[in-house]
Amino acid sequence: MTEIMEQLQYYSRFILPVMAVIILGSCIYSLLKLKIKPYSMAELVNTINGDKIPLDRWEISVGRSKLCDITIGYGSVSRFHAVISRRSDGWFITDTFSKTGTKVNDKEVKKLVQLFDGDSITFGSAVMVFSAPLYPSPNPRIFAAVKPAAQDIPLQAAEAPVEEIPEEIPMPDISSSESKEENPAIYVVRSAHAFPLKQHTYIIGREEECDIVLPSQLVSRHHAKITAEDDGFAIEDLGSKAGTIINGKQISRKQLLFNGDEINLGGEELIFYDNYSRFDNYKPF
Numbered sequence: 001m002t003e004i005m006e007q008l009q010y011y012s013r014f015i016l017p018v019m020a021v022i023i024l025g026s027c028i029y030s031l032l033k034l035k036i037k038p039y040s041m042a043e044l045v046n047t048i049n050g051d052k053i054p055l056d057r058w059e060i061s062v063g064r065s066k067l068c069d070i071t072i073g074y075g076s077v078s079r080f081h082a083v084i085s086r087r088s089d090g091w092f093i094t095d096t097f098s099k100t101g102t103k104v105n106d107k108e109v110k111k112l113v114q115l116f117d118g119d120s121i122t123f124g125s126a127v128m129v130f131s132a133p134l135y136p137s138p139n140p141r142i143f144a145a146v147k148p149a150a151q152d153i154p155l156q157a158a159e160a161p162v163e164e165i166p167e168e169i170p171m172p173d174i175s176s177s178e179s180k181e182e183n184p185a186i187y188v189v190r191s192a193h194a195f196p197l198k199q200h201t202y203i204i205g206r207e208e209e210c211d212i213v214l215p216s217q218l219v220s221r222h223h224a225k226i227t228a229e230d231d232g233f234a235i236e237d238l239g240s241k242a243g244t245i246i247n248g249k250q251i252s253r254k255q256l257l258f259n260g261d262e263i264n265l266g267g268e269e270l271i272f273y274d275n276y277s278r279f280d281n282y283k284p285f
Helices: 002-033
Strands: 042-046 052-055 059-063 082-087 090-095 102-104 113-115 120-123 126-131 185-188 193-196 201-205 224-229 232-237 244-246 262-265 268-273
Touching: 090 102, 232 244
Parallel strands: none
Antiparallel strands: 042 052, 042 126, 059 082, 082 090, 090 113, 102 120, 120 126, 185 193, 185 268, 201 224, 224 232, 244 262, 262 268
16 A cells, blocks of 8 residues: 555656646637637728728727728728727717818718717718617617719729829918918827927927827837928937838938828827918817
């Protein structure tokens, strides 16, 4: 009996560690194999093919640019067309000064508009239906189905080059004295806020002392600098960790800004406009 006990003790030195390794390995495998499906708070339904696009973030950018959360490959859709956001009192949409405009139930979006289940949203000529059963309309309405015209269907896939529509901002009437004045500005997509450029130098970063504050941990304390040059405004990186990206390309030296240029600072999206005086919801800082 004593001999048997000694043998069990001897083999248990090897069996128990092996069993522990097997159990640990099976746990790790289960965790790696498990795919957690993101929770979709609402959806956009494509009226052409019925595809459903989940809205699983609190703020979602929509546009033709690949930097947007939802990319629509239509030539009539601006690079940064609109922003859909989730707030404590529901879903809202705002147009980010697109060329062709954004409509909800065939009404043009001029300011922040609340969305309800079944609302029809038009981005340029792309028509989507907002689906959120938890947010029914307080005033039940019946909307006629909006059918896109034949020319609305994109001729090319989103990945293929699409016909570029110049991202020109509608200019005021040149006959007025006010229209002759240029009002350059930096527009922050996330906050839908415009910063007019009236000084010689602007520092952009995470610190409160910066001229344009971007409260994100991916943005450096002093990330980039915009300066007024003889030919216009230029931007340069201030040695940030994430870098400064203009129209999808990271810059290594000072670069002149042109109307509609897309600026990415640590994931924060900004747009440079050379004239910002036309818009009614202009928000100076």
